[in-house]
Amino acid sequence: MGTVIMHNVVSVDGFIADKNDEVGPLHEWYFSGDTPITPADDQQYDHSAVGTAFRVSHASAPYVRATWDSIGVIVMGRTLFDLVNGWEGRPPVGDHVVVVSHRPKPEGWHPEASYHFAEDVTTAISTAQELAGDRTIAVNAGQVGAQILAAGLVDEVAMDVVPVVFGSGKRFFGGIDGQVLLRDPHVVIQGERVLHLRYEVAR
Structure with a gap:
C-alpha cells in the first residue's frame, strides 16, 4: 500500500x-533554478499556469524529481x-485525484478525467489507496490535510519551507486540534530559497 504524505x-x-x-513568493523557487525537472512539452505536468518548465536548483532537483515520479x-x-x-482535468503529477467535498463533481466537468469525489477523509484515503496501488498518495x-492527519491516516509530513513570513493566512496544519508527534526528519535538503524537510508520523 502506498505511503500517504501530507x-x-x-x-x-x-x-x-x-x-x-x-x-506570493512561495513557488518562485520552482522556476528560478538552473536544473529543469521536466521538458516544457512534457504533458505529464501542467505548465499552463506559468507557461514554462519547472527549473529548480541542482540541490533540489533529485528530490523534487523523485517525489513527483x-x-x-x-x-x-x-x-x-x-x-x-x-487543473482542467490534468493533475500536475500522478494519474488520479480524490477531492474531499460534500458537493459532487460539477455536472459535465471533464468526464474523461480520473477525478473522484468523497464526502469524508476516511473514504477519500480508502479510494486513493485503491487507485494508487504501491505509489505515493500526496x-x-x-x-483537509489536517483532518486526514488528525484521523491518523498520514504516514509522513513533507514541507518545502520558503524563507518568507506571511504573518497570517491559510495554515499548513489547518485548524488541527491537539498534538501530533513527528519523528526526527529523515530528509533535510537545502536548496536555493527552499528547505526540503520530511518527517515520519510517530505511531
Whole structure:
C-alpha cells in the first residue's frame, strides 16, 4: 500500500497562502533554478499556469524529481479544486485525484478525467489507496490535510519551507486540534530559497 504524505510549500511561519489564497513568493523557487525537472512539452505536468518548465536548483532537483515520479494520487479539498478548476482535468503529477467535498463533481466537468469525489477523509484515503496501488498518495496540506492527519491516516509530513513570513493566512496544519508527534526528519535538503524537510508520523 502506498505511503500517504501530507505535503505543501510553506512559509517559515507555517502558512501555505495568504487569507485571499494567494501564494506570493512561495513557488518562485520552482522556476528560478538552473536544473529543469521536466521538458516544457512534457504533458505529464501542467505548465499552463506559468507557461514554462519547472527549473529548480541542482540541490533540489533529485528530490523534487523523485517525489513527483512516486506520486500516483493527489488528495485535495474542494477549495483548492475550485481555485484551480481541478487543473482542467490534468493533475500536475500522478494519474488520479480524490477531492474531499460534500458537493459532487460539477455536472459535465471533464468526464474523461480520473477525478473522484468523497464526502469524508476516511473514504477519500480508502479510494486513493485503491487507485494508487504501491505509489505515493500526496495529500495537500491545509484544512483537509489536517483532518486526514488528525484521523491518523498520514504516514509522513513533507514541507518545502520558503524563507518568507506571511504573518497570517491559510495554515499548513489547518485548524488541527491537539498534538501530533513527528519523528526526527529523515530528509533535510537545502536548496536555493527552499528547505526540503520530511518527517515520519510517530505511531
